[in-house]
Amino acid sequence: xxxxxxxxxxxxxxxxxxxxxxxxxxxxxxxxxxxxxxxxxxxxxxxxxxxxxxxxxxxxxxxxxxxxxxxxxxxxxxxxxxxxxxxxxxxxxxxxxxxxxxxxxxxxxxxxxxxxxxxxxxxxxxxxxxxxxxxxxxxxxxxxxxxxxxxxxxxxxxx
Numbered sequence: 001x002x003x004x005x006x007x008x009x010x011x012x013x014x015x016x017x018x019x020x021x022x023x024x025x026x027x028x029x030x031x032x033x034x035x036x037x038x039x040x041x042x043x044x045x046x047x048x049x050x051x052x053x054x055x056x057x058x059x060x061x062x063x064x065x066x067x068x069x070x071x072x073x074x075x076x077x078x079x080x081x082x083x084x085x086x087x088x089x090x091x092x093x094x095x096x097x098x099x100x101x102x103x104x105x106x107x108x109x110x111x112x113x114x115x116x117x118x119x120x121x122x123x124x125x126x127x128x129x130x131x132x133x134x135x136x137x138x139x140x141x142x143x144x145x146x147x148x149x150x151x152x153x154x155x156x157x158x159x
Contacts, residue, residue, distance in 0.1 A: 006042075008102040011049045011056065013092060020050030023060075029106045036069040043109060047101070051092060056099055059087040064109045071116040072125035079117070083108045 006027040026042040047060035062083040067076055086108050090099045147155075 008100055009043075009045060009047075009105050010101060011058065011099045013051070013056070013096050013098055016049060016051055016056075018051070020048055023047045023049055023058075027102070027105075029102050030064055030109055032110070037113065038067040039064055040067060041065045043105060045086075045105065047086065054092055056090040056092045057087075058090070058099075058101060059085075062086050062105055062109055066113070068114075068117040070119035070123060072118055072123045074126055075119055077117075077119040081109055081112050083112050 006025060008029065009023070009025070009027050011023065024046045026044050028042040030039040030043060032039060041064070043062055043064045045060065045062050047058050047062075049056060049058045051057075064081050065078065066081060067078050069076055086105065088101065088104050092099065
């Protein structure tokens with residue numbers, strides 16, 4: 001049976017402890033429609049929310065699992081994006097019931113996705129793999145004996 005996740009993260013201002021409180025859970029809030037980026041599970045969060053007069057400060061940790069495609073070799077791999085320093089401030093007043101954090105949490109996760117994901121730092125990439133599978137092409141071997149004018153001058157001691 002699949003676990004149902006919340007579809008938002010919110011702070012209930014009416015119930016918020018004046019000393020602040022910890023919000024923990026998992027929410028399915030990252031819904032990317034991308035070919036090479038697939039989130040799975042939900043965003044796991046542990047946040048501290050505290051009101052200071054007309055300001056609500058929320059800070060803590062977010063993490064989300066993803067299946068990405070390696071930018072070097074093209075293979076799928078799993079990784080976890082972690083935002084250790086999520087921090088947002090919201091203006092509040094006594095008429096407000098809640099503050100919804102969903103959009104800011106989603107943006108923080110997306111902004112921490114790597115521009116060029118790599119499955120492993122030692123990944124040789126597709127070019128190296130392609131060279132080992134291809135037969136030798138000796139049409140270019142004639143260029144091996146090519147000598148530039150600069151190299152010719154160096155051989156003859158000219159500057």
